[in-house]
Structures are given as structure tokens and as C-alpha cells.
Amino acid sequence: MNLSVTANLSSVHIHWTPTDTTPTPGGTMAYANMTDDEYLLLKMGPRRKDMLSVVCLLVIYSFIFVTGIVGNVCTAIVIVRNRYMQTTTDYYLCSLAISDILILVSCLPFEAYSIWQAYPFSFGEIFCIGKALLTEMTSYASVLTITAFTVERYIAICHPLMSHKIADLRRSVIIIICIWTISFIIALPYPIHTRTLFYEYSPTTGKPLQQSLVCNIPPQWISEMTIMFQISTFLFFIVPMTAIIILYVLIAITLRRTALNRANSEESTGGHHSSHTRRVVRMLVAVVVAFFFCWAPFHTQRLYTIYHAKQWTPHEMEVQSHLFYISGVLYFVGSTVNPFLYNVMCKRYREAFKETLCCCFGHRKSKYQRSLIYYYNNMKSTVRSHSSPEDDKQPGQTDLNNSDSRNSKRDPNYSRTTKLLSNSVKAREARQNEQKVARAVTYADNEYHSENEDVKLLTYLPLNKAENVDTVVPAVKSNIHSPTCL
Known part of the structure; x- marks a missing residue:
């Protein structure tokens, strides 16, 4: 069976559409008695999978959509409504939440629709082109934001003094704008090379079959877009994955070293810091594993479809079909788990979330604000x-000073003794205040x-x-x- 492969951007990843070119006895005359639906079933496959598979996939997609939208919307609201959450780190998290929301809204509903009805494409060419741009751009923005956020983490933990000097909200905003601009520019080839086209023509009249309309990269542009798929995999998976692994390893080493130093200097709390370090390291590993498993199948499926030979065996067709749906599910899971990995597991975020929910019942400050x-x-x-002595005068202190002045006239050593005592008291008070801080x-x-x-x-x-x-x-x-x- 000889199958041609096209790139279907009804979802962001590529989907093959089989065209059966097996010689049929009688040539085109064998199709003369077929209806259009029968002919399309033979050429393009069934419009939907079996009902059990459709229901399972739709339930999974519905859960992913609701969970992802709720988690990312809550993240954005909490950051916007709480000023103490508006730090450089939280700006990146807000940008990540926005990109994940756009991924879920712009892509997942139509992925679910394609499961229910693979063809024809019913939303028009403008929507087809716009969706190709939006889905690619938001995917790139999400990956670049995670990478930039990881770099900020590395600087804040491994180089805290540098972080204190360069931590600037304006700088973070500029970086986020650059991330979205770069994502937009690199995503432009996809809408340029995406069109709605009729995939099959009538074997008797030669006219295009209306029911075969799809949103595809036309076959003549597949070779050109292969370069873009290579660039996409390298820039938005291999490089970020490598950078994230290296930086998180350095962060884990720094945290481990800090925990050991604290354990040596503070034996009473050393166990607490050690257990906390282990929790943080486990979370760092979870972030790396989640990034890999959510994005690796996506890029693998793309490259597998592009580089595979034109001759597809039934077994390879089955593998590709399963890989298509698995990579699609994991792709959207990545946008759902991000708010949980980067926000919900953080106590500061949970405190801010509780405060946001309870704002209508009062304005009680959270523990973080109170601290x-x-x-x-x-x-x-x-x-x-540390201010001047005049600022620290207490009631009744004037008489004491007058008395000290009279006594100093009688005894010159009295003035020096009083000054020494006063300086000693002030130094002790300063030390006490510093200890409180x-x-x-x-x-x-x-x-x-x-x-x-x-x-x-x-x-x-x-x-x-x-x-x-x-x-x-x-x-x-x-x-x-x-x-x-x-």
C-alpha cells in the first residue's frame, strides 16, 4: 500500500492522511459505482475513529481543558491582584500562564473536533491560517518563557548578589516582549505555507470533492517546511532541554552546599533545611521530566512523519496513528501541569490564592504580608x-539632662562617665533591634x-x-x- 503523507495543522503536530494508490482492477471504472463517501473512506480513511476511542479522547481533552484553563487563569489573577506577587519571577509566570491559556483555547477545541470529524475542515481559510500562526507562536513563547524563568532561578539562587543588582521589573518586561516577538517571527512560515485545499477529486468528473477539504501544508511545500521542523526541534526542544538540565543541576548543587553549611552552623535546624533541600531537588527533577515527556513525543511525531519513507506498512500506519494522539494529549498536558509545577506547589502562591478568594469577606493580611x-x-x-539623640528623647528626659549638666559642672569626670553609659545603652538597644530584624x-x-x-x-x-x-x-x-x- 502506497500512502502519501501531508501535514495537517488542525492541531499543532503533523497528521498523515492516507491516499490509497493500490491498483484497482478496471482502473477508474472500479470507482464509478461508488458514492462520494465510499470513495473518501477508501482514499482518506474514516472520518472518525470507533466510538469508544472518541469518547475516551474527548473525556481526556475535556479534563485537560478545564484543569488547564482554571489553573492558568487563577495564576494570572493572583499575580495581577496581589502587588507582593508582582516580582520578576512572577512576571515570567504570568506570561507562561497567558501562553498556556492561548494554547488551550486556540488549539485543543479544534483538536477535539478533528477527533469527532477528521474532514471536511469547516472553519474557513482565514481561521486555518490564523490558527497555524497562533498555535506555533504560543508554543514557542511557552518554551522560551520556561527557559528564561529557569535562568532567573539560577541567578537568584546561585548568584544572589547579582540577582539583587539586576532584579528589575522593567528588564523582565523587556525580556518577555522579546520572547513574544521572537516567537511571532519564527512562527511566520507556518501560516504562510498553510492553506485549505481539496485533498481528493472525483475519479469520474475530475472536480474537487467538497467533503475532502482539509487545513494542510500543501504537498509541494512539505520539503521546504522540513527545514522549519528541524529548526523548531533544535531551538525549541533540544537547546531549552539542555539548558534546563544544566541550570537545574547547578541549582541543586548550590542548594545542597547551602544545606550542608547551615547544618554545620545551625544543628537545631539542619534537619529542616536538609529535608527542604531534598523536596526542592525532587521538584526540580519533576520539572525536567515533565518538560521532556510533554514535548519529546510532539517533536518526535513531527520528524517521524516528515522523514519517513513514502511507503507505509499497515503496522507503521498503526504506530503513527497512536503516536499522533499520544503526542497530542501530552502536548496539552504540558500547558495544564505548568501552573501546578511552578505555582500551586509554592506556599507563597497558595497564601496569595487564599487571600484573593477571601477578598470579598475582608482584607486580612496573609502570613507572607504580615512577616x-x-x-x-x-x-x-x-x-x-541610629538617629540623633534628640530624636530618641523620652518624656522626663529633659530634667535628667539638666541634672546631668549641673552635676558635670561640679565633677568633670561625671560628664565622661555619663556619655560612656549613654553610648553603651544605645549600642545595646541597636543590637537588640538588629536581633529582632x-x-x-x-x-x-x-x-x-x-x-x-x-x-x-x-x-x-x-x-x-x-x-x-x-x-x-x-x-x-x-x-x-x-x-x-x-
């Missing part, structure tokens, strides 16, 4: 403790398991007497994020 306010207020008290930072670090050093840097900010703490601390606080939340 920030706690060490923010302690930081202000620390700055005040350190305890608050430790609480926030233990509560949210953040390996990021941005919070700890607050303790060492060069706050002078003339510096406004109300502008310095919030500026740093806007860059606080928990890069190990997965």
Missing part, C-alpha cells in the same frame, strides 16, 4: 535607634523556605540617618521572591 510588615517595622525602629528575616526564610538572599540583604542595607527608610525598604521589598517555589 514582611513585621521585619519592615523593625527595620524602621533600627534606623531610628534578624529573627523576623529568619521567620520569613523558614516559613517560605526561600533560598534567595534578597530578604537577608535587608539587614545589611547602608541606611544612613538622612536616608528615608520608607523609600529604601519598599524598593528592595518589591524584588523579594522565592525562586525555589515550584
Whole structure:
């Protein structure tokens, strides 16, 4: 059986459409007594699979669609409605949620429709071309966003001081815009080479059969698009997969080293940090495994269809058919698991999600906000403790100073002794305030398991007497994020 293969972009991955060219006794006369439906069944295969397979696939797709839309929409809403969630990391997560929503909305319903009715294509050529652009562009944007987010994680955990210097929301917005622009440009060849076309013609009249209309890459352009499939696989699977593995290995090594150092310096909490590190490493492995299993079948099916010889055996046809549907399901699963891998597993996100749900019942601050306010207020008290003595006067202190002044006139050594005692008291108060700030930072670090050093840097900010703490601390606080939340 000789089968020609075409690229069907009713979903993003390629689908073959068999054309039976086996010689038939009597030539075209053998088709003269066939109806159009019988002829198309012979040439293009059944319009839908058996009912059991159709129902199972539709149930799976419905579950993926609902779960993915709810998870990604909740992610976007939580980030938009909570200012303390609007960090550089969360900007990438919001972009990822948007790309996943567009993938699910623009592609999955029509993939499900093609399972119910493989042909004819009923949505027009403009929709066919637009869908080819949107599905490819959002797929590329999703992969590039995950890669950029991984790089941000690596910098935040392995190079925290550098992260503190370059962490800028404006820079993140520029990177996200570049990601979408690059995705749009690289996806352009797909809509340019995608058309609606009649796949079969009447064997008697030679006119196109209306029921054979499909949204395809025409056969004459398949050889040209082969280069694009190669570029797509290399740039949007092999390179990102390699980068993600390398960076997450470096992150795991850094977290392990940090946990060992803490275990040596803090024996009481060493077990806690060690168990947390193991959890984070497991989540890093889960991210890599999910990325591989969601995208590898997609690109494998594409290349398998393009490079396969034109002679298809029945067994190869069966393998290709199963690979087509498996790769389609896993492709959409990737857009569904992203909000769970990168957000739901993070306690900070869950706190923000609860706060968003309960906003209509009150404005009770979350634990994360309360911890920030706690060490923010302690930081202000620390700055005040280093201010001029006139700012620290308490009621009744004037009389004491007057008394000290009179006594100093009588005894010159009295003034020096008083100054030494005063400086000692102020130094002790400053140390106590610094300890309060350190305890608050430790609480926030233990509560949210953040390996990021941005919070700890607050303790060492060069706050002078003339510096406004109300502008310095919030500026740093806007860059606080928990890069190990997965």
C-alpha cells in the first residue's frame, strides 16, 4: 500500500492522511459505482475513529481543558491582584500562564473536533491560517518563557548578589516582549505555507470533492517546511532541554552546599533545611521530566512523519496513528501541569490564592504580608535607634539632662562617665533591634523556605540617618521572591 503523507495543522503536530494508490482492477471504472463517501473512506480513511476511542479522547481533552484553563487563569489573577506577587519571577509566570491559556483555547477545541470529524475542515481559510500562526507562536513563547524563568532561578539562587543588582521589573518586561516577538517571527512560515485545499477529486468528473477539504501544508511545500521542523526541534526542544538540565543541576548543587553549611552552623535546624533541600531537588527533577515527556513525543511525531519513507506498512500506519494522539494529549498536558509545577506547589502562591478568594469577606493580611510588615517595622525602629539623640528623647528626659549638666559642672569626670553609659545603652538597644530584624528575616526564610538572599540583604542595607527608610525598604521589598517555589 502506497500512502502519501501531508501535514495537517488542525492541531499543532503533523497528521498523515492516507491516499490509497493500490491498483484497482478496471482502473477508474472500479470507482464509478461508488458514492462520494465510499470513495473518501477508501482514499482518506474514516472520518472518525470507533466510538469508544472518541469518547475516551474527548473525556481526556475535556479534563485537560478545564484543569488547564482554571489553573492558568487563577495564576494570572493572583499575580495581577496581589502587588507582593508582582516580582520578576512572577512576571515570567504570568506570561507562561497567558501562553498556556492561548494554547488551550486556540488549539485543543479544534483538536477535539478533528477527533469527532477528521474532514471536511469547516472553519474557513482565514481561521486555518490564523490558527497555524497562533498555535506555533504560543508554543514557542511557552518554551522560551520556561527557559528564561529557569535562568532567573539560577541567578537568584546561585548568584544572589547579582540577582539583587539586576532584579528589575522593567528588564523582565523587556525580556518577555522579546520572547513574544521572537516567537511571532519564527512562527511566520507556518501560516504562510498553510492553506485549505481539496485533498481528493472525483475519479469520474475530475472536480474537487467538497467533503475532502482539509487545513494542510500543501504537498509541494512539505520539503521546504522540513527545514522549519528541524529548526523548531533544535531551538525549541533540544537547546531549552539542555539548558534546563544544566541550570537545574547547578541549582541543586548550590542548594545542597547551602544545606550542608547551615547544618554545620545551625544543628537545631539542619534537619529542616536538609529535608527542604531534598523536596526542592525532587521538584526540580519533576520539572525536567515533565518538560521532556510533554514535548519529546510532539517533536518526535513531527520528524517521524516528515522523514519517513513514502511507503507505509499497515503496522507503521498503526504506530503513527497512536503516536499522533499520544503526542497530542501530552502536548496539552504540558500547558495544564505548568501552573501546578511552578505555582500551586509554592506556599507563597497558595497564601496569595487564599487571600484573593477571601477578598470579598475582608482584607486580612496573609502570613507572607504580615512577616514582611513585621521585619519592615523593625527595620524602621533600627534606623531610628541610629538617629540623633534628640530624636530618641523620652518624656522626663529633659530634667535628667539638666541634672546631668549641673552635676558635670561640679565633677568633670561625671560628664565622661555619663556619655560612656549613654553610648553603651544605645549600642545595646541597636543590637537588640538588629536581633529582632534578624529573627523576623529568619521567620520569613523558614516559613517560605526561600533560598534567595534578597530578604537577608535587608539587614545589611547602608541606611544612613538622612536616608528615608520608607523609600529604601519598599524598593528592595518589591524584588523579594522565592525562586525555589515550584
